[in-house]
Amino acid sequence: MSTATTEGAGARTRAQVPERITPLTTIGNGLQLARRSVLKIKANPAEVLGLVLQPFMFVVLFVFVFGEAMMGDWRAYRDFLMPGVIAQSVVFATLGTGFSLSEDVEKGVFDRFRSLPIARSAPLIGAILGDLVRYAITVVMVLLVGLLIGFRPEGGAVGVIGAGLLVLVFAFALCWMSAFVGMIARTPMSVQAFGMILMFPLTFASSAFVSPDDMPGWLRAVAANNPVTHLVDSMRALMLGGDAASPVAWTLVWAAVITAVFFPLAVWAYRRRT
Amino acid sequence: MTDAIRAEGLVKQFKGKRALDGVDLTARTGTVLGVLGPNGSGKTTTVRILATLLRPDAGHAEVGGFDVVREPHQVRRLIGLTGQYAAVDNELTGTQNLVMIARLLGMGRAESRARTTELLERFGLTDAADRPVKTYSGGMRRRLDLAASLVGRPSLLYLDEPTTGLDPHSRNGLWGVVRGLVDDGVTVLLTTQYLEEADQLADDLVVLDHGRVISRGTPEELKSRAGDQVLELRTADPGQLHLAGKIVEAVTGSPVEVAPGDLAVAVPVADAGVLPEVVRRLDDQGLAVGELSLRRPSLDEVFLALTGRAAEEHTENEEARA
Ligand SMILES: Nc1ncnc2c1ncn2[C@@H]1O[C@H](COP(=O)(O)OP(=O)(O)O)[C@@H](O)[C@H]1O
Numbered sequence: 367m368s369t370a371t372t373e374g375a376g377a378r379t380r381a382q383v384p385e386r387i388t389p390l391t392t393i394g395n396g397l398q399l400a401r402r403s404v405l406k407i408k409a410n411p412a413e414v415l416g417l418v419l420q421p422f423m424f425v426v427l428f429v430f431v432f433g434e435a436m437m438g439d440w441r442a443y444r445d446f447l448m449p450g451v452i453a454q455s456v457v458f459a460t461l462g463t464g465f466s467l468s469e470d471v472e473k474g475v476f477d478r479f480r481s482l483p484i485a486r487s488a489p490l491i492g493a494i495l496g497d498l499v500r501y502a503i504t505v506v507m508v509l510l511v512g513l514l515i516g517f518r519p520e521g522g523a524v525g526v527i528g529a530g531l532l533v534l535v536f537a538f539a540l541c542w543m544s545a546f547v548g549m550i551a552r553t554p555m556s557v558q559a560f561g562m563i564l565m566f567p568l569t570f571a572s573s574a575f576v577s578p579d580d581m582p583g584w585l586r587a588v589a590a591n592n593p594v595t596h597l598v599d600s601m602r603a604l605m606l607g608g609d610a611a612s613p614v615a616w617t618l619v620w621a622a623v624i625t626a627v628f629f630p631l632a633v634w635a636y637r638r639r640t
Numbered sequence: 641m642t643d644a645i646r647a648e649g650l651v652k653q654f655k656g657k658r659a660l661d662g663v664d665l666t667a668r669t670g671t672v673l674g675v676l677g678p679n680g681s682g683k684t685t686t687v688r689i690l691a692t693l694l695r696p697d698a699g700h701a702e703v704g705g706f707d708v709v710r711e712p713h714q715v716r717r718l719i720g721l722t723g724q725y726a727a728v729d730n731e732l733t734g735t736q737n738l739v740m741i742a743r744l745l746g747m748g749r750a751e752s753r754a755r756t757t758e759l760l761e762r763f764g765l766t767d768a769a770d771r772p773v774k775t776y777s778g779g780m781r782r783r784l785d786l787a788a789s790l791v792g793r794p795s796l797l798y799l800d801e802p803t804t805g806l807d808p809h810s811r812n813g814l815w816g817v818v819r820g821l822v823d824d825g826v827t828v829l830l831t832t833q834y835l836e837e838a839d840q841l842a843d844d845l846v847v848l849d850h851g852r853v854i855s856r857g858t859p860e861e862l863k864s865r866a867g868d869q870v871l872e873l874r875t876a877d878p879g880q881l882h883l884a885g886k887i888v889e890a891v892t893g894s895p896v897e898v899a900p901g902d903l904a905v906a907v908p909v910a911d912a913g914v915l916p917e918v919v920r921r922l923d924d925q926g927l928a929v930g931e932l933s934l935r936r937p938s939l940d941e942v943f944l945a946l947t948g949r950a951a952e953e954h955t956e957n958e959e960a961r962a
């Protein structure tokens with residue numbers, strides 16, 4: 367490749383850098399930046415601990431505090447609750463996507479990336495791929511806590527893996543919403559605040575902790591149509607046995623809708639901000 | 641000699657407010673162009689446009705012969721950017737930070753390692769290579785950030801206030817690095833709030849104020865316009881400052897205004913030879929001197945000389961140094 371022929375600066379063009387961005391370089395750049403996210407997870411044991419601790423508290427507290435009152439038997443409630451807590455943990459974890467994107471913008475890390483001859487979308491792709499790893503870790507952690515207190519899902523490995531994949535698909539959809547919020551929010555902290563306001567009703571007004579049948583009429587209507595309810599119902603059916611077809615279909619439709627709305631919005635906000 | 645950077649009539653508005661109002665500048669290949677200006681004068685906005693991070697509303701700029709708006713990828717292949725705040729990952733180690741950039745630039749694993757080792761050594765970070773960046777001092781973080789912008793051997797380097805907030809030792813170290821890069825043939829665009837820094841490093845200077853170029857030339861030309869040195873006088877009795885001001889005015893030929901409450905007068909002087917004359921006349925009048933000194937002009941004083949008014953959003957003044 368003749369590189370030294372650049373007119374003007376007498377510039378030595380960076381030898382390795384391709385003349386233009388191809389889809390292949392985009393994927394390569396994205397994977398490198400996903401690696402960055404994973405390294406950051408590894409480098410921050412406190413965060414990993416948080417990923418474990420929070421679900422641990424939720425599972426243990428809910429099972430033992432509410433279990434008997436809810437179902438007369440904490441073991442029955444444990445089995446009911448586990449899919450719900452997995453879903454809830456992952457839904458909350460998607461907030462991290464927007465938070466870290468916002469942090470990267472604020473710290474000028476995105477400026478550095480954008481001054482490099484790499485694909486423009488690579489930092490966004492990298493952040494989302496890296497976060498999928500984080501969500502997967504979350505799923506495994508909550509499951510481990512469940513196993514520790516005797517959760518033995520009847521759906522077996524296949525059911526558990528199916529439920530795990532489904533929640534990851536849902537998280538993938540939801541993280542575009544988080545990315546969008548992250549790119550329009552002024553500071554990482556406001557992402558956090560906004561997210562909390564959204565995530566609590568989204569997870570509690572669902573079938574995650576209590577069956578919607580036991581809720582007052584108006585709330586029941588909300589919960590029945592909450593995408594998280596479809597997700598949790600699917601996971602319950604897959605893990606504990608039951609008819610999964612309908613809730614899984616609904617969950618996938620919701621994931622597609624959320625992605626269709628928020629993927630373009632996130633990309634738009636990303637381009638505007640960076 | 642060709643120009644590495646050529647910008648004409650750059651305009652940038654933020655929500656109706658003009659951050660840049662027609663900035664022209666050129667940087668000759670292999671030299672250091674200093675962009676001097678107080679906070680909010682448009683330095684960072686200029687750098688961001690030249691680094692393809694921001695589109696100008698009007699005007700155009702070429703870097704290495706490529707248009708920053710139409711050919712951003714080609715521009716990015718030439719430049720390195722060190723922003724005003726260190727853009728390194730605090731959770732990662734110094735090595736991890738640099739290897740990541742090298743890999744992004746398409747270097748192989750071994751080459752990335754080698755380049756990283758080389759840069760860490762050059763910036764005195766070898767001992768800290770495998771520590772997370774959050775354990776680094778401010779100066780170390782800046783150096784790593786600078787190293788990160790050099791991974792791809794850019795032929796053009798943008799440094800946005802690289803020494804703001806650094807202690808004098810780290811500042812000197814960074815100056816040395818910049819000089820070394822220039823020796824290697826790198827063109828540097830450096831923004832600063834410090835006249836001394838511009839004087840030390842820049843071959844050419846552009847002075848920005850409110851998004852406009854208010855002066856340009858070599859540091860020497862600029863200083864001679866602003867007065868090479870500043871004579872500062874404090875009388876033992878503040879009540880006599882007015883009288884002392886009249887004497888200084890008579891000797892230097894520069895107008896001196898003393899407002900009530902002023903404790904000192906400061907005047908640009910072209911020639912240090914006026915000092916004995918000032919002393920003699922003060923003595924003749926029987927005025928007791930509190931303090932009398934000659935020092936380099938501060939950025940504020942340069943601004944005063946160039947614009948007839950003080951820099952508005954000034955931060956710390958350049959410390960007086962003989
Ligand atoms: N993203 C932005 N949004 C709104 N105003 C901005 C933005 N960036 C810069 N400005 C304004 O533009 C002016 C120039 O800013 P800047 O280029 O950062 O100056 P400097 O780097 O010299 O301190 C300032 O008044 C600043 O407030």
Ligand SMILES: [Mg+2]
Pocket residue numbers: 680683684685724800801
């Ligand atoms: Mg600035």
